[in-house]
Amino acid sequence: MRMGRPREFDADTALDQAMEVFWRHGYEGATIAQLTEAMGINPPSLYACFGNKEGLLKAALDRYTKLRGAWMDEVVAAPTARDVAERMLMGIADKQTDPANPPGCLLVQGGIACGTGSENVPFELAARRGQNEDQLRDRFIRAKAEGDLKPTADPAALARYVSAVSVGMGVMASSGADREALRQVASVAVQAVEAQSAGKA
């Protein structure tokens, strides 16, 4: 098997740079010129490695969700449903205002509405947000089984609610909301989960 000339850049490092560009400008707002410059490569290398612009986005999303997967595992490891929600939302308040990254969340900033030819990008993002929601839902189902949540609680609705708040916070962060403002939102939001917890009125 012939090997040929080896690649001169590291794919994951390049993806980190691409992620940042998509995060800041969205899928359609990011240009190949911006992406290649940030990645430190030329267009042919990009296309040889990732196929096309959408392939690059998917690779960047894969890396993003992989990096966040570890964090989500910590979140659902919290002892109660209320603590899961608090850990998730407070963590998001911090992450989405971390100056090391663009504000907000890539799964939202990536593209909520796109033009003709990129219609599936928003759904691609939605699918990945859905994975987080599923993980939350499973955790809340367990919480209900453990008697941590009220018997009348709806785990799927609770997970969808936490996910919705996360997205809303992301949009706010991207348009300038500071960390304290997001923490206040998280703090209020947790109270709805608390209201569904056992031992509460």
Next chain:
Amino acid sequence: MRMGRPREFDADTALDQAMEVFWRHGYEGATIAQLTEAMGINPPSLYACFGNKEGLLKAALDRYTKLRGAWMDEVVAAPTARDVAERMLMGIADKQTDPANPPGCLLVQGGIACGTGSENVPFELAARRGQNEDQLRDRFIRAKAEGDLKPTADPAALARYVSAVSVGMGVMASSGADREALRQVASVAVQAVEAQSAGKA
């Protein structure tokens, strides 16, 4: 004063069509060709009337917020803070899944992240979302003064929270969430406001 040839189209009707295109495809995803076709006019008429693409967006946003202003007035007319939140979020669940409009909210779908040259579009949208938030905050300040909210309640944080949930619901709607799913989110979300209401534990 000379009048010249009168305009052959109605600006508000045309704006309604433009609004729909921006709503569905976002600012950058919407092309002049799509806009002019939807509006039933040719590019020179568009530019003579609205200046440029961004001017058209602002005019469409003005119309959107004007149309929603009446509804927001009804929302804040609810008797209690809890009812304000419920009326707002339940109404949004319905509006954002109304088949007469594209799913979601124009103030979100319009563009959360934009490319070079359109950086101010996201802030333009954020400013208009902020107007709704201000209206809610004022209403919650009144609720606190009336003893409807607990003395420890933070009206600004509550308003920001309700606004964040609205945005999150909008994103969910745009990616396929149905009315029932959004109503469940709204139903859970209202409980956080309830927890800040007087007479609750």
Next chain:
DNA sequence: CCACATCTGTAGTGAACACTACATATCTGG
């Protein structure tokens, strides 16, 4: 050391974009 496979940089490609020049059409004021 040679055939071949893969990567890299230069320099483009056609298509789609926002926007406009210009001739023509339709109004008002006098």
Next chain:
DNA sequence: CCAGATATGTAGTGTTCACTACAGATGTGG
């Protein structure tokens, strides 16, 4: 009914976009 002003439709403008042809560089297997 004429002069000036504004709107309209046709047909472009230059620019930027995602993407690629091609030639040279750099590796591996025999």
